[in-house]
Amino acid sequence: xxxxxxxxxxxxxxxxxxxxxxxxxxxxxxxxxxxxxxxxxxxxxxxxxxxxxxxxxxxxxxxxxxxxxxxxxxxxxxxxxxxxxxxxxxxxxxxxxxxxxxxxxxxxxxxxxxxxxxxxxxxxxxxxxxxxxxxxxxxxxxxxxxxxxxxxxxxxxxxxxxxxxxxxxxxxxxxxxxxxxxxxxxxxxxxx
Numbered sequence: 001x002x003x004x005x006x007x008x009x010x011x012x013x014x015x016x017x018x019x020x021x022x023x024x025x026x027x028x029x030x031x032x033x034x035x036x037x038x039x040x041x042x043x044x045x046x047x048x049x050x051x052x053x054x055x056x057x058x059x060x061x062x063x064x065x066x067x068x069x070x071x072x073x074x075x076x077x078x079x080x081x082x083x084x085x086x087x088x089x090x091x092x093x094x095x096x097x098x099x100x101x102x103x104x105x106x107x108x109x110x111x112x113x114x115x116x117x118x119x120x121x122x123x124x125x126x127x128x129x130x131x132x133x134x135x136x137x138x139x140x141x142x143x144x145x146x147x148x149x150x151x152x153x154x155x156x157x158x159x160x161x162x163x164x165x166x167x168x169x170x171x172x173x174x175x176x177x178x179x180x181x182x183x184x185x186x187x188x189x190x191x192x
Contacts, residue, residue, distance in 0.1 A: 012068035050105025109169030113177030
């Protein structure tokens with residue numbers, strides 16, 4: 001296994017384990033609250049670990065496994081894992097764009113960042129069909145985000161989920177992931 005794939009999988013496992021451990025902590029001390037962002041900046045990281053229900057945690061734990069497998073299959077380099085770590089707090093800080101969102105918790109935004117980073121890597125660094133797969137995943141991600149209408153409301157009730165979904169987190173995560181992946185590539189080209 002490459003160093004990049006190992007770092008990617010380690011990041012995925014760490015996210016899932018920390019989310020499981022946070023189930024025993026008070027949510028109000030860890031969730032993203034824009035009003036407390038400057039006084040309590042750690043929330044930009046800890047918000048990913050807060051889950052509102054056991055189903056919410058289980059779904060995101062499965063998401064961690066899927067994103068881990070995608071990054072491994074894409075053979076992402078170490079800079080992709082670093083881009084994912086950098087995109088993580090940016091995903092939550094950008095939620096301040098929706099002033100009515102007073103609280104947020106969950107891994108879904110960070111997982112969207114991971115998907116965007118791995119797909120970017122495929123698009124930029126793979127041959128033929130694999131490159132096309134990266135483009136298809138990014139296009140599918142964009143369609144999903146638009147269909148979720150993240151600008152409509154800070155949280156939305158989605159049939160089948162037992163917690164309110166914050167679609168803006170998916171959009172901010174994907175955007176943060178793309179920006180961090182592109183920056184990582186640019187810096188690598190400048191300083192090989």
